[in-house]
Amino acid sequence: MGNSWPVIARTAPGYGSIATIDETKREFSEQGPLFSVPTFPKPIPFRSWR
Numbered sequence: 001m002g003n004s005w006p007v008i009a010r011t012a013p014g015y016g017s018i019a020t021i022d023e024t025k026r027e028f029s030e031q032g033p034l035f036s037v038p039t040f041p042k043p044i045p046f047r048s049w050r
Contacts (some may be wrong), residue, residue, distance in 0.1 A: 009019035014030050021028055 005021055006019045009016050018028050
């Protein structure tokens with residue numbers, strides 16, 4: 001996975017420090033807000049076509 005880390009760091013917001021994970025050998029934590037309760041979009045109301 002060595003060559004993939006810089007690509008992930010450039011494309012995924014909050015993952016910048018993962019680019020040097022092979023050199024630093026340090027644990028990685030995602031930057032940004034943490035959500036303890038998952039939120040899901042509300043379902044589209046069912047509409048009868050009759």
